[in-house]
Amino acid sequence: MTDPRPLVAHVIYRFDTGGLENGIVNLINHMPADRYRHAVIALTEVTDFRNRVLRSNVEYVSLNKGSGHAVYLYPKLYQLFKTIRPTIVHTRNLAALEACVPAWAAGVPIRIHSEHGREGADLSDTNIKYRSLRKIYRPFVTYYLALSRDLENYLHRYIAIPRNQLTQIYNGVDTQRFFPAASHSSIAECPFNDSNLWLVGTVGRFHAVKDQATLVRAFALALSQTPMLKKKLRLILVGDGPLWHEVLALVGELKIGDLAWMPGERTDIPEILRGLNCFVLPSISEGISNTILEAMASGLPVIATNVGGNPELIEDQKTGVLTNAKGIEEMASAITNLALSPNNAKQMGFNGKKLVSEKFSIDSMVRSYCQLYDRLIVTRTHIQSN
Helix, strand or coil, rough: CCCCCCEEEECCCEECCHHHHHHHHHHHHHCCCCCEEEEEECCCEHHHHHCCCCCCCCCCEEEECCCCCCCHHHHHHHHHHHHHCCEEEEEEEEHHHHHHHHHHHHCCCCEEECCCCHHHHHHHHCHHHHHHHHHHHHHHEEEEECCCCCCCHHHEEEHHCCCHHHEECCECCCCCCCCCCCCCCCCCCCCCCCCEEEEEEECCCCCCCCHHHHHHCCCCCCCCCHHHHCCEEEEEECCCCCCHHHHHHHHCCCHHHHHHEEEECCCCHHHHHHHCCCEECCCCCCCHHHHHHHHHHHHCCEEEEEEHHHHHHCECCCCEECCCCCCCHHHHHHHHHHHHHHHHHHHHHHHHHHHHHCCCEHHHHHHHHHHHHHHHHHHHHHHHHC
């Protein structure tokens, strides 16, 4: 018997550890099973990250794309879409946008493209190359979704997407996994589990856009400016990636190796966040950061750069502190002030937890996606019947 539930094919560049991918996991896991079926198509590969998906009937496809344009994959994507017959193809970020062309050719009725964040040379709103690429593919997309107001404004202003073809939905955070520690919480294998220490940490891929180097320099500057903090302040940098060794070398160069811990990629992020006293996100670009939301849900004050969607999440001086990108002195000052005012830091963490519960719940996110998918299907059905 044919399954009557519409199929959503989520197309991304790579299905691996990351905020965008985590958003897909949360959506699939929490969307009512009787509403939609799901497939995950990676232009490159699907990794063991798929194990985070709790639904057993999700199809995964790895296309093993090499570098450069994916036009040679169009016939394979066309045949795939013809075979699995999705009602919705949902591409995510510029790296997967071109999949909308074979989806259109295969007759997929609804082709959604969402922008989650930009990086590399795409950081500037006025970059002609990437604006042009988005405009080239615009006729093949039926609807656009932005994760932040900043990205929504970019799509409307620079890509000329009409407001009636564009909406904004915030990421939601899983408060069943991310919640504050009831008391001092130790981090497995961490050398800094003394309750008298004050732990500053970040979680993310070691990539230029995440700019962990600025946090390392800010941490070292805070210690230099306030030497008394050397007894209590410690730095935790969680994640892996191409710049991991470069950041490790910087830690050694600044002579803070005995005060910093870089364990690589970890699977126990909720427990790590519960062991921190403050979370820092030093990125030079962001969409809507899952890690900020997870840190806030964990009751942590957040220091983050004033870029992308970050100011939409953080109320400066109420739930955390906003600094300029690459603002080493500002970040050092924020770290110092919170470390010296732990009660103020705790209040910020409490405020952040409350804000997440009110505005960034995973239930709200899933409900918004269901409403969007439902509305587009009803509209398409109405058009086809006339």
